[in-house]
Amino acid sequence: MLKPRAILTLFILILLLSPLLLPTYQITLLNYIGLYALVVLGLVLLTGVGGMTSFGQAAFVGLGAYASAYLTTTEQLPDWLAWAGHSPWLALLVGIALTAVVALILGALTLRLSGHYLPLGTIAWGISLYYLFGTVEQLGGHTGVSNLPVISLFGIALDKGEKMFYLIWAVLLLAIVITQNLLNSREGRAIRALKGGQLMAEAMGVNTFRSKLVIFLISALFAAVSGWLYAHTQRFINPTPFGLSMGIDYLFMALIGGVASVWGALVGAGVLTMLKQWLQDLLPHLLGSDGQYETIIFGLLIIAVMHRSPGGLWPILMRFIPVKLKSRQLLQEDGPAVRLDQRRPPRQGDLILEAQQVTRRFGGLIANNNMSLQVHAGEIVALIGPNGAGKSTMFNQLSAVDTPTSGEVRFLGQSLKGKSSREVAAMGMSRTFQHVKLLPGMTVLENVAIGAHLRGERGVLSAALRLERAEEQSLLQEARYQLQRVGLGDYLYEEAGSLALGQQRILEIARALCADPCLLLLDEPAAGLRFKEKQALAELLQKLRGEGMAILLVEHDMDFVMGLVDRIVVMEFGEKIAEGLPQDIQTNPAVLEAYLGGAE
Template identity: 70%
Template sequence: MSAPNRQAAVLPAVDVARSGAASVLSSRNILVAFVAVLAIAPVLLPEFYITLLNYIGLAAMVALGLVLLTGVGGLTSFGQAAFVGVGAYTTAVLTTSQALPAWLAWAGSPWPALAVGLLITATVALILGSLTLRLSGHYLPLGTIAWGISLYFMFGTMETLGGHSGLSGIPPINLFGWVMDEGREIFYLIWAFLLVAALTTENLLDSREGRAIRALKGGMVMAEAMGVDTSRSRMVIFVIAAMHAAAAGWLYAHLQRFVNPSPFGVHVGIEYLFMAVVGGAGQVWGAIAGAGVITILKQWLQDWLPKVFGASGNFETIIFGLMMVVILQRARDGLWPLLARLVPARGTTRVIDASAEPLPRKAMPAAGEVILEAKNVTRRFGGLVANNDMNLHVEAGEILALIGPNGAGKSTMFNQLSGVDTPTSGEVLFRGKSIAGHGSREIAHLGMSRSFQHVRLLPKMSVLENVAIGAHLRGTKSVLPSAWRLDRVEEARILREAAFQIERVGLGEFMHAEAGSLALGQQRILEIARALASDPCLLLLDEPAAGLRLKEKQALGELMKKLRGEGMAILLVEHDMDFVMGLVDRVVVMEFGQKIAEGLPDEVQKNPRVLEAYLGGVE
């Protein structure tokens, strides 16, 4: 049966989740009500509250970038305030200078200065990101502190930027003759910028590119094995977060009509990070909640604590710090999930368009063709030899088991074959092409996919979205089309493919459940579905039967036989000998990093060296 017809046979069973439309409608109604409140706020509220809302909007824009960078991508940055400064100082210099060079004279008004500021910020972010994002662990946030401090002192040191006295006389923003020279006028522009940024960020996360960004938290090895360019994804969110901050800086400069270095220090960057975390680090709309709570709380403390404790001292900072600790303890996921519970959800499922065109498939290799071949592969770690002169091959349409006692070197061999590690010597060929030294992402594009010994899923994402990550390499739409909803045709095709693979492995009833809610055995099956979504001709399965009950093992065995019948090659590492011997075509046995036996299952079970090393010894 051809691939499209196979899908047609499965997809009618997929639940077309119309309840998702109700959820969208409910969210849209809330958004419309929120915009309506914002529209009438300047008419009803006094000047003080308008100013407060303006600062909340500006802070929320910076926090929104941190939601994407830290909450979703897992990259902690303390330097976002410096990017606010880049945007603010760029427009301040351009719009107040009386002697711009002729080639830059066009940028002497606010709107062109915004474009220049975003361009400069993107350039600076690319340079800093190329240095900082190579760091990991605690070195990454320390790196952001380092360049955050450097930019802060640069703002106060350079005479062209006004030194510590700053720059004044910044003109107001003019939009089609509307001069925004007061807080009430610029209010609408600030919140329009914020809402557009929030909606485009939400669109981005609900896309192929967004799943790649969210996959960063599942680990680089998993994401790369699914075809995600993790270095690019990290850089993308770093630059987007910087540009959100720069736009906030541009608005701030024209709101204040004056800039100096004080709002752009690392201490303010820490405050922005607080806003993102308190609001809900992984929640787009949590940025607004966090910015609102912290801005209002600080203002309230500054107004009331001096009346209680007297005018001297920084009691508001002390109390604010203690309150932040309590909030982080009591609401570890932030405030937005708590607020979201107040609105009953009508549906959380995704619509699967069964009429979407299937994704193209690669032609499967001819039965018996050698798909993967390892020749004299050796891997040394100092004086330890983990793999020693290993040879094996896998043919299309067969299941090969790689077995051996613990410490035999199976996982190391797996890593050499899948591109996670590079052999010290020897050669690995995949469909005749040498892949030793090539990354797992590149190998995934050639048609190899894998599961993991320790399950690597995104537990808060649905089963459908986890499997859709596997189809990442089969799409092409990038950041801008995703942010502006120009990727919907491709997205429908990817979700259709994911739904097909979920039904194929027997998890259809869990399609819209959170992956973390599944039992361990079901999660292992889910990993196979994700691997299949990449359209491989070779599957590397690392202990897929671990944790499965008898019937689940039987279903897994039937699935693997079905895949073999379609021409797929499967390399299997497994400890369950009953499962292996009744399923596979050939067996390779390892001990102490070397191959000690190879052959048919019956032959291997009778091999004296195998019996001695692995199956309990010769009687």
Template identity: 40%
Template sequence: MKLQGVQKTNWMGIGIFVLLVLIFPLVIPTSFYITQITFVGIYVIVAIGLGLLMGYAGQISLGQAAFYGLGAYTSAVLTTTYGVSPWISLLFSILVPAILAFILGYTMSRLSGYYLAMATLAFGFIIHSVLVEWRGVTNGATGLYGVPQIPFFGITLSQGINYYYFVWFFAIVVMIIAFNIVHSRVGRALRSIHDSEIASSSMGVNTGKYKMQIFVLSSMFAGIAGWLFAHMSYSISPSSFTLEASILFLAMVVLGGSSSIWGAVIGAILIRLIGIVTQTLGEHFTFITSDFEQVLYGLLLILVIIFMPRGLVPTLSALFSKRMKTKKEVIKETETASVNFSK
């Protein structure tokens, strides 16, 4: 992939975002909020992969939680059962979801749209069942305990500021990779597939190849996020990788806007913020429970789908661009009128 694509990336926007990430623990040093925003970084990685798959390749997946769980369990099993270094297990957390995504994508290469969504939904159920029933390896519904923390240049990364920066380093690298893809020849091919697969095929675009590549890439991102989640938590269980998690990832992308990398990032932040707000309010008001959080998710999604069907970021970006264009036109007309008057 050529570097020319990177030059089109909004580096100023990324720079401002990185600055906000860096100063957040300094402004809000509370451990609860640092942990929650660390989870946001993990969700951003999954959401970006799903956003590339949906918004650019036009493929709907309800199985991202399965790849997320595969990444987490692969590392947890290797480190707790076999004593493998977490850094070595990272390679397997990327490789195992990628191989299964390739097999799944190859066998379902002719499926698209809702048919693919149903296929990935079934795949998610299968993986969840394996995690629950393969007790000899996964310890069943009880899950795995004692997942080791990650050693990093003589220090051990645990929950807190260190792990916060560690997670967001991966999240920002994934963002840059995604922007590079979007603004490259591959990104243009993916957008053509999203608009019309038949038309792009007639123009010589290898649609099957690009769809497969982006499907595998999205699973690799989910595997990295699973690895980060496993070593952030002392224990993991199948309950973290259910259909509900896949729908949550889908909601992040739809809310923010599937046709924008920033949309996936903003969607992940907003969804987690809703959870933080409801959890905080639930400590003071008994009627606010986890069910109330699901109601807020549903209500927000309904409002966005009705009034902003493209998602928050693309819609607001289009409105801002329109206003700026209108403002420039008004200024130009004013200047033209002034020149004519002076004549």
């Protein structure tokens, strides 16, 4: 069995030898594959990982290409741009800066859209930029710009496709390394949480809009660099390669290769480029030269691939490549198990959370009506009631996921009015969810490490260059500590989606603890747990209470609640009908009637 590193070494060796062994025509195709793969790599981040569909990547390719074409071919540049004239490398810097500014503006305008409005928005600005390239006279109009200068590197003129090949593929491999580094980091976990886990991520302190903007910007910059390379490879550009049809092709490449796979970008670009070329060469001999038969057949083949393998070709290839894959050991097992700094706990008995006359209306429906409760440091409070009583809605008011129609929630003496769940998480409140919210394709360790997001500081650039490894190890060590604390220490590298439901609920508690909270909100934590697991959970919560943590839980298991909590608040039809010690609640007539069905 081959190791992944051996496969990669062999691949790089083949790349190094290709210009020496293959004819010029084949090298030209490989150059196009490398250029396309660089753009598709950005789409893997944006669409496959982040869950945002963009049809406008070709326009960003055009920005990089036209910025360089204008700067390197215009005789009289404005004074403020004269310094960058006639140098492809300086033009690259200007193109990157221009693309970054445009991407930030377009991202701020479109990334807040959801559903079908987001891809429609990308189509709109993609078409606008395409027509801009063909309309501005200084950019050559639809005729284009020719006689772009050759790129020189270390005194060597890259004036042939065989020479540009090395630069194109070196840039692509560097982009792949940067992307993998980013995804395997604190920032990467935040990015990976965008697809299907935004509510959970915000509750753990992740700024999801910022994460969207980050990958939108990175994908735009990858496209701009591809455009710069394309312009100086062709030494001629016009608007045609930067239109909507090419943007659709880039998406097809991502889908065919595997939209969630970094190496799938290369597979998709290669397969689509070669397939198009073969069809264009073969079909005229079979069907005649008239008509766009290759487009028809190409479309049918794409539908077939998507039907047979929705995840793309890369997962299929991985089944047949004899690679010895190990579970990725994220932790340095021989490293010191140093815990992160912890917040100063409140004093025993301090008022931590207070809800005052909280009412939440949804149109004519009143989900919570004048609800009041308090939670103090070092106590466990249960919020119980029949199904539909409004408990989960109340949880959302307390954790700033939702905003009360009237009334007020105060946490650590501060009003939560106007605060987001992310800001509340930073203050020291952490929660689990009624319906488990985790990222099933990520490991148990990585899922829990999301809870420590706010306890790290290193940013995107540090992650891309692997300069944050010490902090990353600290975050992962903290995640492992919390998993061992809750009894899941043997499942670090298992996929979270493979755990039983009860284990997934325990994982959520470990993730919440990883945020180092002073208040823990648990929504039905014992649901799906076996008897011994409930006992272990109760012991853990009692230990946390002894450490001064405040705990508020919603639970239906009365045996679990009665033997654990200090006080109980009972709800019915959105209102509080009783509050007191467990033994008092058990004999309260209103509770017996409403919640226990009048049982003696």
